[in-house]
Amino acid sequence: MSDRVGLLLQLADDELILGWRNSEWTGIAPFLEEDVAFSSIAQNEIGHARALYELVARELGTDADAVAFDRPPEQYRSAPLVELRRLEWALTIARHWLYETADAVRLEALQASDDAELAGIAAKMAREEAYHRIHADMWLDRLLASDEGRPRLEEALDELWPYALGVLDDELRAEFVRRVEARLGRSQPDVDPVGRDRHEAELAELLDEMTSVRRTAPAGARW
Amino acid sequence: MTVVYEVFRRERAGAAMQHAGSVAAPDARFAEIYAREQYGRRGESEALWLVPRDAVHEVSEFVDEFDLKYRRVDGYSIKERLKEARELAAGDRRR
Numbered sequence: 001m002s003d004r005v006g007l008l009l010q011l012a013d014d015e016l017i018l019g020w021r022n023s024e025w026t027g028i029a030p031f032l033e034e035d036v037a038f039s040s041i042a043q044n045e046i047g048h049a050r051a052l053y054e055l056v057a058r059e060l061g062t063d064a065d066a067v068a069f070d071r072p073p074e075q076y077r078s079a080p081l082v083e084l085r086r087l088e089w090a091l092t093i094a095r096h097w098l099y100e101t102a103d104a105v106r107l108e109a110l111q112a113s114d115d116a117e118l119a120g121i122a123a124k125m126a127r128e129e130a131y132h133r134i135h136a137d138m139w140l141d142r143l144l145a146s147d148e149g150r151p152r153l154e155e156a157l158d159e160l161w162p163y164a165l166g167v168l169d170d171e172l173r174a175e176f177v178r179r180v181e182a183r184l185g186r187s188q189p190d191v192d193p194v195g196r197d198r199h200e201a202e203l204a205e206l207l208d209e210m211t212s213v214r215r216t217a218p219a220g221a222r223w
Numbered sequence: 224m225t226v227v228y229e230v231f232r233r234e235r236a237g238a239a240m241q242h243a244g245s246v247a248a249p250d251a252r253f254a255e256i257y258a259r260e261q262y263g264r265r266g267e268s269e270a271l272w273l274v275p276r277d278a279v280h281e282v283s284e285f286v287d288e289f290d291l292k293y294r295r296v297d298g299y300s301i302k303e304r305l306k307e308a309r310e311l312a313a314g315d316r317r318r
Binding site: 031032033034036037040131134135138142 | 225246247248249252253256257259260261264
């Protein structure tokens with residue numbers, strides 16, 4: 001597998017798995033408007049994943065669905081942060097904000113890439129992610145401003161911090177830490193990242209559910 | 224505390240704003256995101272107006288104690304007059 005494919009799969013798998021996790025709130029988000037907004041964000045993430053899988057598929061001579069759905073769990077390149085299943089709003093917002101902050105650093109770096117195709121798709125993604133970041137930022141402010149929200153959010157941020165550090169490689173991680181510390185106005189603990197060299201147990205369950213239709217559909221079925 | 228914002232949308236440049244619905248949100252930032260998602264994400268709007276419901280001055284009582292039917296359009300037949308006027312106009316052109 002080329003470095004390019006490896007990099008594209010990291011991005012695509014993060015977006016697909018997080019999109020799926022966020023979509024688990026559809027129908028049960030804290031209120032109706034948020035339900036629609038968060039579901040829409042989930043759809044955007046999955047849209048980004050599809051665009052990236054298409055690039056991978058072209059390089060591997062297959063199609064995007066095959067890349068997205070036909071790999072065993074150990075071949076996914078997603079970061080454990082996006083794999084965790086946590087149907088709790090403070091944890092969801094903490095992950096959403098940490099991921100969007102890390103993703104912004106990553107997309108900025110990719111937009112400066114010599115690979116014009118990669119730079120182009122990163123620029124397109126960044127334009128949509130800007131709205132996700134606004135959404136994540138306003139929720140962060142909202143929870144930090146409330147007596148009940150602040151401790152719950154801070155606890156969630158602490159729990160997820162090692163996972164958040166595992167989204168980016170060494171080269172970009174320092175900038176991510178700098179942004180988080182500047183925004184939260186505190187220094188973050190220096191802990192070992194939970195990186196892409198392992199997967200959470202929840203990933204296999206997610207993939208099992210996500211691929212169930214594809215695995216049972218007759219060959220050549222069209223949607 | 225949530226505030227209800229009435230949302231108006233314009234389908235294309237030059238068209239009139241039309242009431243689309245409402246969103247409940249904690250503040251204007253949330254309202255903007257929610258309105259974008261609910262009334263703009265499918266490309267159905269060219270612009271949105273968000274108005275806090277409290278800012279709307281509602282008028283709802285229309286008193287008509289003496290049942291002045293002749294004020295309503297249904298009491299005023301314009302069909303014949305229009306026909307006459309059109310015939311007249313057509314005649315003018317012929318002349």
